[in-house]
Amino acid sequence: MxxxxxxxxxxxxxxxxxxxxxxxxxxxxxxxxxxxxxxxxxxxxxxxxxxxxxxxxxxxxxxxxxxxxxxxxxxxxxxxxxxxxxxxxxxxxxxxxxxxxxxxxxxxxxxxxxxxxxxxxxxxxxxxxxxxxxxxxxxxxxxxxxxxxxxxxxxxxxxxxxxxxxDAVTGLSGSGPAYVFKFIEALSDAGVKLGLSRETSRMLAAQTVYGSAKLVLETGEHPMALKDMVTSPGGTTIVGVHMLEKGGFSAAIIDAVEEATKRSEELGKK
Ligand SMILES: NC(=O)c1ccc[n+]([C@@H]2O[C@H](COP(=O)([O-])OP(=O)(O)OC[C@H]3O[C@@H](n4cnc5c(N)ncnc54)[C@H](OP(=O)(O)O)[C@@H]3O)[C@@H](O)[C@H]2O)c1
Structure with a gap:
């Protein structure tokens, strides 16, 4: 049409x-x-x-x-x-x-x-x-x-x-950019802590998120298959992934989306 x-x-x-x-x-x-x-x-x-x-x-x-x-x-x-x-x-x-x-x-x-x-x-x-x-x-x-x-x-x-x-969409992609911005800022803080300039750190962090998202969308590959591609046995990435999960990374994100969804339901009733 x-x-x-x-x-x-x-x-x-x-x-x-x-x-x-x-x-x-x-x-x-x-x-x-x-x-x-x-x-x-x-x-x-x-x-x-x-x-x-x-x-x-x-x-x-x-x-x-x-x-x-x-x-x-x-x-x-x-x-x-x-x-x-x-x-x-x-x-x-x-x-x-x-x-x-x-x-x-x-x-x-x-x-x-x-x-x-x-x-x-x-x-x-x-x-x-x-x-x-x-x-x-x-x-x-x-x-x-x-x-x-x-x-x-x-x-x-x-x-x-x-x-x-x-409401679930509101909790996921409506509020999602805020979660991603927090993630980018945390990655870039880490770079600064390790001696990189803020500017370089932020560019690397943002481009990593952008490029990774593009890879998921353009290849159609499962995100975990793409994760396995960069997670070599005994290497650096698996150590980083372990630390993320030890800190409750996946659970924190699921909780965030669930709670934001509930808040959206509450606001909708008002
Ligand atoms: N921004 C987002 O990420 C996002 C995401 C999803 C959904 N939304 C939804 O999209 C809608 C717009 O968001 P936005 O970020 O574009 O808001 P916004 O920048 O504040 O735009 C709303 C515009 O409507 C004007 N307005 C106020 N009263 C009006 C009236 N009686 N008649 C005509 N226009 C009037 C406002 O003028 P004044 O500034 O003078 O009041 C303002 O220019 C919201 O309902 C929001 O929930 C936004």
């Missing part, structure tokens, strides 16, 4: 919206004249909107009226305010929400039959390497998921999931 003739409207023009607008324009998926956005203070984004050739207004209703696909890109607590404002203009439109923790039925209550796709993305989308999970609401199906898949593939990789797993 071609997206090039669909009008896409972003309500909320913050970090995630801009990441996505940039991905859509730069990939050629959607021409800039088909993209509109609204935000309380468009002047803040003058440079960005000019560079992408995108119009930003303060008028959420105008964006909702003119768009075929409406992207809800505001903070979760603002979603109600925005829906109160635009819900009467959503008939026959597709609504895609990236608001963390806001369930599809929240939007469906405003308009029976509204086609809703919910997305949980993450900050690496800002550099075109996001991990996004998408799920369909009650009135959306394969065609709507295909549209969301195309849109979010412009800023990384996409998985289609059932909505009941959205």
């Amino acid at each position: 071609s997206l090039s003739n669909r009008k896409i409207g972003f309500i909320g023009a913050g970090n995630m919206a801009f990441a996505l607008m940039k991905g859509l324009v730069n990939s050629g998926l959607v021409p800039p004249e088909n993209i509109m956005a609204s935000d309380p203070e468009p002047s803040r984004f003058e440079g960005l909107s000019k560079s992408l050739n995108i119009t930003i207004t303060t008028d959420n209703i105008a964006v909702a009226k003119k768009s075929d696909i409406i992207m809800i890109c505001v903070k979760p607590q603002v979603a109600k305010y925005v829906m109160d404002e635009i819900s009467q203009f959503l008939k026959d439109k597709l609504l895609i929400s990236i608001a963390a923790g806001v369930k599809t039925d929240f939007f469906e209550h405003y308009l029976s039959g509204l086609r809703v796709i919910r997305v949980m993305s993450n900050t690496p989308a800002l550099v075109g390497e996001g991990s996004s999970a998408i799920c369909a609401g009650k009135y959306a199906g394969k065609p709507e998921l295909e549209i969301a898949d195309k849109l979010f593939c412009s800023v990384g990789k996409v998985a289609v999931i059932e909505e009941k797993y959205m």
Whole structure:
């Protein structure tokens, strides 16, 4: 399904919206004249909107009226305010929400039959390497998921999931960048402790994470097979791996994802 003739409207023009607008324009998926956005203070984004050739207004209703696909890109607590404002203009439109923790039925209550796709993305989308999970609401199906898949593939990789797993995705890939940043910083601290400069240490640490992730994705090999490739008998790596496990590395990560998932469930109930 071609997206090039669909009008896409972003309500909320913050970090995630801009990441996505940039991905859509730069990939050629959607021409800039088909993209509109609204935000309380468009002047803040003058440079960005000019560079992408995108119009930003303060008028959420105008964006909702003119768009075929409406992207809800505001903070979760603002979603109600925005829906109160635009819900009467959503008939026959597709609504895609990236608001963390806001369930599809929240939007469906405003308009029976509204086609809703919910997305949980993450900050690496800002550099075109996001991990996004998408799920369909009650009135959306394969065609709507295909549209969301195309849109979010412009800023990384996409998985289609059932909505009941959205909290787990939040705990894993939504919060995941923070765990990885902690890991990169710990690796680079280790380098500094052993005499390397901070700059060299951080580059080596970040590139090691980036390259290893790329190896997993591009070879399709099991991560443990790749680990075995660098773990020679009696060598240095097995000693390092042993120390990590002695410190509870795998368990700490599983606990982190599990607890973040629980927190996401709690916040969702509020
Ligand atoms: N950043 C992430 O990694 C990430 C990951 C997954 C999901 N998300 C979700 O994505 C959504 C957007 O996140 P973000 O990081 O892009 O946030 P953000 O940078 O704060 O962007 C939200 C934008 O919406 C604007 N806004 C506030 N009230 C509005 C209204 N009534 N109408 C139109 N626009 C309004 C905000 O303006 P003001 O600044 O003036 O309020 C801001 O420019 C959130 O729901 C978040 O949960 C983010």
